Amino acid sequence: MSRRPYVRDLSKTGWWLNQPRYVRYMAREISALFVGIYVLILMAGLLGLSQGEVAYEDFLETAEGPVGLIFAIIAMTFAVYHTYTWFQVTPKAMPLMIGSKRVPGPFIVAAHWFGFVVVSVALWLLAGSQT
Amino acid sequence: MNQSNKPIVWGLFAAGGTVSAFLVPVLILITCFAVPLGLLPADTLSYERLSAQLQNPLSKLITFAVLFLIIWHAAHRMRITAHDLGVRNDTVVMLICYGTAAAGTLLTLLALLRI
Numbered sequence: 001m002s003r004r005p006y007v008r009d010l011s012k013t014g015w016w017l018n019q020p021r022y023v024r025y026m027a028r029e030i031s032a033l034f035v036g037i038y039v040l041i042l043m044a045g046l047l048g049l050s051q052g053e054v055a056y057e058d059f060l061e062t063a064e065g066p067v068g069l070i071f072a073i074i075a076m077t078f079a080v081y082h083t084y085t086w087f088q089v090t091p092k093a094m095p096l097m098i099g100s101k102r103v104p105g106p107f108i109v110a111a112h113w114f115g116f117v118v119v120s121v122a123l124w125l126l127a128g129s130q131t
Numbered sequence: 132m133n134q135s136n137k138p139i140v141w142g143l144f145a146a147g148g149t150v151s152a153f154l155v156p157v158l159i160l161i162t163c164f165a166v167p168l169g170l171l172p173a174d175t176l177s178y179e180r181l182s183a184q185l186q187n188p189l190s191k192l193i194t195f196a197v198l199f200l201i202i203w204h205a206a207h208r209m210r211i212t213a214h215d216l217g218v219r220n221d222t223v224v225m226l227i228c229y230g231t232a233a234a235g236t237l238l239t240l241l242a243l244l245r246i
Contacts, residue, residue, distance in 0.1 A: 012217030029212040035151055036205030036231075038159060039198055043235050043242070045162075046194070049185065050242035053178045060176065064167065072163035079155040086152035093145070112152075120157035127161045128171045 028085045031078035038075045041068075087112040140207075147204025150197055182246055191243045198239050206232035 016022035041063060048059035062068065090112055091105030165171035174180055184190055206228040213224040 016215070026212075026215070029208060029215065032205040032208035032212065035155055036202060036209060038155065039202045039205065040231070040235055042158075042162070043198060043202075043239050046198075046239055046242040046246070049178065049182055050245040056178045056181075063163075069163070069167070072159055076156065076159045076163070079151070079159055082148075083152040083156055086148050116153055116156075119153050120160075123154070123157050124161065124165075124171075127165070127175055130172070 027078070027081060031082040031085075034071075034075040034078040035082060037071070038079070083116065087116070143200065144204055144207050147200040147202075147207075150200045151204060154197060155201065185243065185246045191246070195239055195243055199236055202232045202235045 016026045045056070045059050045063065048056040087109050091103075091108045094108075096103040096108060161171065162176065166173060166175055185194065210221070210224050210228040213228075214221065218224055
């Protein structure tokens, strides 16, 4: 047994702070927290909707307050970062072959961004349509 | 042979991640910024409009599926991230993460059925 065992001086909590690529990794993972909270807020809105107009108006007032707006800006940033990182790994997660040729990674990523724009525009138009 | 449940869990995780990637940015844009900035009509998120739209069973189903996939994706990722941040009590982390997701799922289901 070694008399002076090597102990790495590494914080269990802050190990990712020293290297930019670990910081990016943590930002990607922590995006789930903000996306999760945002979805919980949407769920609270649905609950309000199910309880009637007064409950829903109360929800809207809280959600559209300053705290809600600041949260929305942070959540938006992380959500877009999640999208970026998620699309970035798609060529690795699901490589695509046409015949015996591998479809180039940047092409797969670009196709996802194209889909993203189409879906976003469609939802936007749907939300704005007067029915 | 032992069958692993990992493919199903991973399938759901991947589906949730993909749905988040495509939908969450535009959803935040519509639900948080569009009306205050005057980019969409003021009644976009009104009670009448949304509750009318959610009378449709298909709307209910899509809403439920989207919220379900995203919340479970986020919950699973937060569980793994807690480990990365040095929280090693996985049982407690699991209870908090999956418990929140389960509560949210149940709440969404009940709310949608009542609308």
